Amino acid sequence: MTLATLQKWISPKLSIQGKMFVALGFLTLLSIVSVTSIVYVNMRDTIKRTAITSVSDSIRQADESLNVMLQEIDRLNTVAVTNKNTVIDTVLSPSEEISYEWFQEQKRITEYLSGLIDYKPYISRIAVIGLNGKVFFSGGPWIDRTFLETSTMDFMLRNGERHAYFKHLGTTEAISVGRVLRYDRETIGVVMVDLHYDFIRKTYGVKPTADSMLYVLDGQKQLVYKSDSAPASVTPGMEKAIYDAAELSSIEETAEQVIDGKPYIVVSRKSEYTGWTTRALIPLDSLLSESIRIRNLMVEVSVVVFIAVLFGSLQMSSRTTLHIRRLKTMMMRVKDGNLDFPRTEIESKDEIGDLYHVFIGMVDELKRLMEGIRTSEQAKREAELTALQAQIRPHFLYNSLNTIKYLAKLNGVPNIEEVSGALIELMRGVLGNSGELLTLREELDYVNSYVAIVKYKFIEPIPVQIQVENEDLLECRVPKLTLQPIVENALMHGFGPSGHGGFVLIRVFGEDGDLKIEVIDNGKGMSNESMVRLEESSEGTYSRFSGMGVRNVHERIHRLFGKPYGIKLYSEEGLYTKVELSFPGMGSGK
Template sequence: MAFGLVTFLSIVSVTGIVYVNMRETIKDNAVTSVSDSIRQADESLNVMLEEIDRLNTVVVTNKSTVIDTILSPNEEPSYEWFQEQKRITEFLSGLTKYKPYISRMAVVGLNGKVFFTGGPWMDRSVLGTPMLNYMLLNGSRHAYFKPEGTADAITVGREIRYNSETVGIVMVDLDYEFIKKTYGVKPTADSMLYVLDEQNGYVYQSESSPSSYAPPLDTIVEIKREIAGHDTVVEQKINGRSYIVVSRLSEYTGWSTLALIPLDSLLSESTRIRNLMAEVSIIVFIVILIASHQVSSRSTLNIRRLKSMMMQVKDGNLSFPKTEINSKDEVGELYRVFISMVDELKRLMEGIRTSEKKKREAELTALQAQIRPHFLYNSLNTIKYLAKLNGVPNIEEVSGSLIELMRGLLGNSNEFLTLREELDYVYSYISIVKYKYLEPIEVHTQIEDDALLECRVLKLVLQPLVENAIIHGIGPSGEGGYVLIRVYAEHHDLRIEVTDNGRGMTQEQMDALLGDMGKEDAPSRFSGMGVRNAHERIVRMFGETYGLSLYSEPGLYTKVEIRFPKIQHAEQSEQEVV
């Protein structure tokens, strides 16, 4: 439907634009054609009138043939008069010869003498007529006259003067047929063309104009006044009908030419073409709509299939019957991706089910693990209580220390402890291990500032080092010894040193102790972490600038230095982690 709507709007837009442009083109072409025709007709008429003016000039300036004949005392029907008439008639005939647009040329003397060539007949009755009076009044240069009610000719006249007095008139009749041919401009059958003289009289009027549409002379004169100008094109309503009015003013004769072109007639062909375009557009739209429906149905078939499969997955059915979509387009790619996603979803669901099963098993194991330490605490407390009742303080001390040590190991899940808590675990461990050896092992601590005891350190980092010093450094000698734990601050770091006076280590042993990747420190079984593990934990947590350093001399001592960032608050411990 969207494609059909876009197509419909496109067709309507294109059709409308074509129709509007076609109307404007027809109007412009008609105006151009009429304007050019009027201009050519006006120029052709001016050429003929100029030629007539030149002939009149030849007549009025010919004294021996024209002026002397008019002023001659010879009267009709004398022989002398006949000779004069023959001479002037031959002169006029010579002038009008090969001038088919001249129907008659006449010389009329005010004394009653009339000479002419061509037709119609003319005699002295022309004296006193409106035409002659008009010529006498306006013919100092040239005058144009068209008798009202006639369509035979246009008369062009000029005074004949002698000794500053008017003695006659020379008149040339322009054949009206030539004017009709010259102004035969008709872009449509009912177009009208009018030529008006300076007195607003008709010089020419289209004879083929339908009388029902032809406006009267008053209306034409009013239009002429409204559009006064040399070359004007306007659209105007006349008697309720729209016209294109093209006007031209002749600079030579002063005549105004008006062409009236009815818009409905001019655009009748464009209206027919518009209706044809509308019919074709509707047919094309219907064909496109049907074709687009068929194409869209085929194009969306696979989409509907894919949608059906997706809805089944939405409803939780991952084992739906698959409809193969083998197309190579985007829908085919979506289908293959969707199927792979469903298969992956099945695998993940199966994994989730397995994970949930293992999770339930782990929860059961965790519950059992919670029960076992609790049972162990109760058992150790019982041993401690019995040792106290039986007066065995060493067993009571070992049991109490073991309880505290296991509570720290199993009951405290925090990764960071205060240094004070970490030293307490060390003391608990020493209370247990000292009964293993006959000779006493002394453990001393040196704290530079008691405030350092509140600094945060990694859990169970110090105890494995003390354990390693006792078991590997002092224990093998069997002669007792001491362990010194020194705590001090250096710049923004916390430094802890664990020094024993045991048998010491070689450089190879120290390298092996810190570089034996992947092997557990076997003697440190109680804590489950060795020197290497403690070093790696510190490095992973705080970076390469921190960790453990070993210093030893065989047979003399072993010193382990621990470098921590100085962390005084629990929030700061989270920020220092790298």
């Protein structure tokens, strides 16, 4: 019987409270019976998933623990291979055995290597093996120049930067982590650190179940570790299942396999750091032996749950319908347009309580929106008036400046006429152009207008020269008012009041598909400390005309184009200052 059929059957006969009680009771009984019927099948999957999760977590934790230790050892290797005075110079030293210089070098590098592995009990030995036959080590076992002829040395040289693998050193088992030693881009040897094999046993000594087996293979499919429960000898079928672990298509895989006629859950994981593969084999027969006990427990729990649900549904149906009726009354008042109705508090913590709070929030939000509409209409009228005033001000300013320019021309004062005209053009571009980007040609026009105004501040005008590598670059689009603050800093802070001998060059060129602009002056320059202070404090420093400081321009370029672009400062005190601005290559109209 479906839920729709049940509702149709009970609708004519019961109240809403009765309908809820009958429906909840019926659905609960149906659910419990269904669960009880299929629990035996489903609990097999649950047990398997739990086992897989437990094994996967154990393997992952062991793998991560080993990775952390190998990363620390790799850092030791890095420290060693980058130490020129103690390691590289000693390997390259022409001192011959046995001499006083050779003894001194051996003592110094041995003490250095001992200092690297002190307080690290998991390291058995650290060695520096030079291709010229020089061998230095701290720890054990003994190693000499015959190591150069081993496959281990060849493996380290071929794998280059970093690797980890299992190998036998005589009667001692260890994990070796090597790093190629280079000088002047030439390989001169290897730095190698060995781990005690007991660390591997402790790290991978996980035991998911009593009879489960765990194997660890290195990148060359050589056995690194196997659990104590693993058999001493394996059958061909078992061997194939173990060594197939090195053929994983992903980091972690789980599968069910039949090995020698017995079902197993096989969990495999490959380390991204070491390239090792760990495989756990869990027998299904022993894993599912608890299924009957779990099934009986589930039946007992189901009976208790059904009785509790019947009692709870009776209480809930009575309480829920009461709150529904209260909500209906409040909603009808809102429907009639009464937003200030008396509110009956519903304190239940279920969905009905949430619905009540959402409804009250909607009513309050509706009242707020209605008030906001009234406020926004008033603000709209005020904004229209402000916009009208803003349109009047620039036109009044342009007309006033044009009048000054006209009077200067009539009275034969060309410098006032020039300054007024330049100021008109500069302010027309700043106030009349509302866009954030404009062409480089327009930006250079603003710079020329600014230079025409400011040159009268100096006794001897400072020439500002513009060099453009390609006329097409002038159509590239750049943020408005990026060059003017830079030129202003060069003129105002780079030279004295006289400006004698001053010179400013603006160079525009393309580089690697990007637009580059350099502003170079031969002023007094800045010290390194001054440049650092400028970068740290210029956020609140403003240019006298534009109101935008060097850091402001830098951050605008960052915001528009990303961090590869922005401003770079180059200066030498008493010689020059160069400001380099970089933008992405953009064609005209972009």
